[in-house]
Amino acid sequence: MLNFLEEWSFFGGSILLIFIGLYGVLSRKNMIKILISLGLMDTGVNLLLVALGYVEAANAPIINSVNPSNAAAFVDPIPQALVLTSIVIGTAVLALGLALVMKIYDKYSTLNISEIRGLKW
Amino acid sequence: MLTKYIFVPAAAAFAAYILNKKNKKAGATITALVSAYLLLSLALIYGSWELNQSFNLSLMGYQLEFLMALTPLSWLFAVLTSAISLLIAVFSIDSQADFKFSSVFNLNFLLVIGSIMGVLFARDFLTLFIFWELMTWTSFYLISSGKKKMAGRAAYRYLILSAAAAYSFLMAVIFIFQQTGSFAFEPAAEFLLNNSAPQSILLLLAISLPFWVKAGIFPLHVWVKDAHGNAPKEFSPFLSGMLLKVGFYGLIVVFHQLSFFKIIENTIAYRGLPLLSYLFALLGAVTIITGTILAIRQEDMKKLIAYSSISQMGYIIIGIAIATPLGFSGSMLHLMNHLIFKSTIFLALAAVIYRTGTTKMYEVGGLIFRMPLTFAAYLTAIIALAGIPPTNGFISKWVIYQALIEKGYLFLALAAFFGSIASFMYVFKPLSTVFLGQLKPQHQEIKEVPLLMKIPMLILIGVIVLFGVFPGIQMNIISQISGDLGIETVNYSLYSIQGAFGAWNSLYIFNVFAAGFVIALLVFGLAKKSKLVGLLDTYSSGEYVTDAESYHYAYQYYRPFDRLFDNLAAKSLTGFYETLTANLLKSGESFRRIFAAGRVQNYALYSVLLFVILAAVGWII
Amino acid sequence: MVNLTLIIALPLLMAFTMPIFKMLNSKLPKFIALLTTAFNLIVLSSNFTEIMAAPLILELGGWQAPFAINLYVGPLALVAAFLINGSAFILSIYNLSQDYQFDDKFYLLFLMITAGASGMVMTGDLFNLFVFIEITSIAAYSLTTFAGGSSYEASFKYLIIGGVGSVFLLLGIGFTYSAVGSLNLAEIAASAGLINPLLLQITALLFLIGIGIEAELFPLNFWVPDIYTEAPTAVSGIMSGAVSAAGIYALARIFFTLFPAQQFFNYLLVIGVITLIMGELIAYQQENIKRMLAYSSLAQMGLIVTVISLGTEAAVKAGLFQLINHSILKVLLFISAGVLISAAGSKKIKDLAGLGTKKPTAAFGFTIAAMGILGVPFLNGFISKFMIISSSLNADQFLITFLILAAALIEIAYYLKVVQKLYFEDLEIEVKNTAVITVPVILLTLLIIGLGVYPQLIAEPLEKAAAEILNNSRYIMTVLGGI
């Protein structure tokens, strides 16, 4: 029973996080809030990826003196490697987004996305 | 070696383009030389019908072979093309002196000639399609090099219409290619014959669509007026003389070589003629009537003549559609004669435009005193167009009448009669407004056109009278063609054609006409000498006449007659096409307003929606 | 037989050392970009014959196939890579005559985007594909901003959509990994049977949306008009020429190898046709020439996706040939449009009137490319249009063929409007002097006419590419052959 609840909380939690982020991107008017919810979605996905690699009662996939290098003892390392790169990409995108928001603010002097309609066609 | 007829003009085109940059006359001279060369070599290979050539190419896994062959029909059209382009080129050596786009003009003109040769000699659909597209494109550039704004729009509409038709052609042709495995005409014809009738009729109609557009028959004639009216003055004769005829070449190929008539033989017939070809003939009749009515109303010379070309095309399609030997030879005769006298008219008008610079009829007048030779050329041409005996126009119309009366098609005959009688009206209008009546002060010192422009006109007058008196010359090539296409020939001699109800002896009539003329001259000579008096010195029933401008009756020449058809002319077909395309493309506008409205959140929302919809669809199936 | 990984590695190396070159001499970055892309082309052509024989597998980091990330370079990938690096090369020639504000950073990103796109095309690993997609998108976000003005807004919008897309893509990768346990495309394809249908359905859709943005499909491509209009000419050129080609390749690779179920191809067919019709109709309305070209390239992408998703070998070959033609023609169109705009000083079509005489090379380039797209005989567009129609008729999709032809007709309409304006209307505005683009125009025109008159040149690679993409069993065999 516990195992099911435990399992469910990881997946459910991260998918819930993704939906919150998605809702944030779609509905918020303020650009910075949009970017924040985008970051939220990213973390949600990363959490899901790590959760996928979960193995019952195994410890983190770091080889050091404490635990020897037999494969069974570790959680599946590949998703965690993926998460590393995806976090890097997420931050890069957010940084670029914030820089763009600054530039747009200079031009339109507003952060409200619905007012920025320069490109109507 | 048939491909030389395509590559020689193409190569010369680029040479003409470069040379013309330096000296304005070079381009036209090269065109003249090339068409003379083509004419000569064509004359040499007359009769060798077995001359053919094919080369195949495995392209992207498709086995394609390009066939070319010389048939009497294509030989005739090729000779006509090269002859008319020779005359126009000689004419345009001088007349293009002040034409801004003359080098582009000559480049495209030679390319058009080359591509027409390609179309004529093609024996398989792919080559036909390639050269047909090339012809459309190059003539598009030619038309749009005319008067700025309107020429552009006219050429634009012309190209869209022919591109749409070309695509229907391509679709049908590829469908046949899939069934028969090759593009050639023979296997396609044989496949269509033993295919289910409705499907092959549909296929053949799709294939003939571009030819209907190019021939300017009723529902698809919308582009002809603007294209001819606004094309550069040197290209209009070629456009209405030759380009319209290439459409008929295609139609003849579809009707006879692709055995369209054999297919529809067993469909329900009206008075012995399958309903579908009677429908085509009716279309021709309607073309005559609309062309004539609209021609009478025009104020612009070239537009008037353009409409008259449309109505003359109606005669040709009637002749071809009723498919009797008389009908076919009548239409072929009329096709050749129309080419001759229509290009004379256009050349004469081009000469007038070259000297006066305007195409509006009411802005000129009384030019007979300054340009007698152009007047003579125009007079002979309109006598031929109206179909008055000693000229070739009468013979072809007479043969078509014989064909119609022989089979008793009343409505077609009615339209044909209407067309030819009304042609007196719209033919006389330019004569009286441009050449006769008062000579405007600003045109006092106009000189006759230079020699190089006179020669083509003189040659064409000679040809009109020659074929008027000796139709036999035309008839022996036509009988070759009907023989090749499997239609029995009409018996004829050098100067008479055996119609359904009687032979027609043109030499005899010519002598009688001359005799009558001599007697009248005698009566005129015996009487007293008459005193020459100026144009303004006329009986003006009491009014005081000051300037020639107000004393020249030219504007709305047939106003009473036009009043009968005002409402018909108002709802023109072009309006219908314009609105159709306009609101089709408006839908694009509303489409954009709904979706691409610039709000990024909507875009993100759409991607999620797509996911949801597709998931739902996947889940249901 | 230079190792193909250099094609990705070298540009990245050159990109990140660009600031150093800038310090050495201000003119250097331009030439470095040119040299790198030229070098890439040489490497690609040196491997040409060998790859034609059998696809090349390159293990990165010396690991065995299923474990390590491997590059799979088949004929299709080679053709796409040629396309990408070719357009990059042509555009860098164009860039020689342009000068950008922070040019070293521009060329850094320019090389990055080329490397990213080539990586997308050559990777054999799913996550690696994700990484390269992200590299290309980030480079694209920042490259567009070099034009200033409202390009920030355009790139911000693209960033948002790109972000959402990458989340979907990552989710898809996560689900496939959890189901199959490996990221290698071949292994996933081999054990595709294991995934339960529902999960397969979801993952396929996630991939569709994730990569669909890159391949400019209907509901996902609203960033395209803004980016192509606001970005500098070179960037819109590389985006429409190279990046969209990479997007199409990725879409085809994923759907032909991982999800070959007919159901997804029907989705792609429908979406492709909508994109085609929508793109053409809106393009007709445009007054701004770059926006018109943007919608037109969007529509062409729709056409290519429609034709490829027909699934027969002839159709895929036609689609690929159209892809190649489209990239060549679009690059030429954007270059000439760029020059015309800078000459007329405005992007509005009506201000371009009469430039034909003043800017002969640019106007000539535009006309040749326009006629190429419209399928004038003896130009490359004609052959691909012919193949498209015959392949779609072969799959007896009459409605699709009719729609394709109708769209082509609308296309003729709006391209002609511009060509007529260029040549046959008189000039009102005084003309500013602009960059000289004779070299790229001549190169591309030769390519267009060459392909048009003698398409045999690329018949053989196309043949092999279509065959290879279609049967994924051979793909699996070659990659996992060892085990």
Add this chain to the structure above:
Amino acid sequence: MIDLIYKIGHFLLITVFATALGLLFMGIARKIIARIQKRYGPPVYQPYLDVLKLFGKDAITHGFIFDFGAVMALGGVIATLFFIPLGSWQLYSMEGTVLLVIYLLAVASLGMAMGTVGSGNPQASIGISRALTQMLGYELPFLVILFSLIFRYQTSSIWGLMQAQAGSFLNWNLFAYPMMALVAFVVLIGMMGKKPFDAMIAPSEIGSGPVVESGGKYLGMLLLQKSITIIIELALYVNLFLGGADNIFSFSFKMLIVWILATMFGSLFPRFRIEDGVKFFWKWPLGIAILQALYIII
């Protein structure tokens, strides 16, 4: 060679005879109209005197085209005479003469039109534009009638059509197809430009239209041309509907009757406006002609 001289002699004889007869008819017409209007009217030989007077006076010309037009008009009409069988005199029995005659008449009117418009007087051009419009009006029903006649008797030569009506007078076309004969009669009046359809030479509106500028010998020639045209049209009508005649006297007698009827009919009605004229021609005569043609074809 002798046969050629005989033919030319015969041809000259016919021309002189036709002109004389035509002028006589015009004199009779004036007499009849005068009688209807309760006055005596000029003597019957008045047209001869007019012609002689006109050729005596000197005239003005407006250049080459003015002269050429007059000569061409007269020449065309004389040439048409050649093809019409007048009673027993048949110079040329070639097939296809019916359509030919219609077009040869057109040559004459085109010549006249060119000459008069060449004079530069706007009234002449207005007259010609009316004449051509009206020609379109009356030619259409006439050609439909010809269509049905040719189709019915399977020959398009006037001599053939005349032979077809030989035998008793009962099988003249007048009685075989009365409606067609009536329509042809109305068309005949239009063709000759008699009263109700003479908008083209309306003296009050456009100064007698085309002939406004021609005086002296030009007016004389136009008068001659008018007289020969009357003879040709009457002869055509008689041949087609009254079975022609074996000798010239009964032939001209028949022509006289038709002529008298036409003038009487003409003098009763006011002038049609030009488009009403065309509308009239296309409404009743054309309708009846088409019905008749359909009756014959089916």
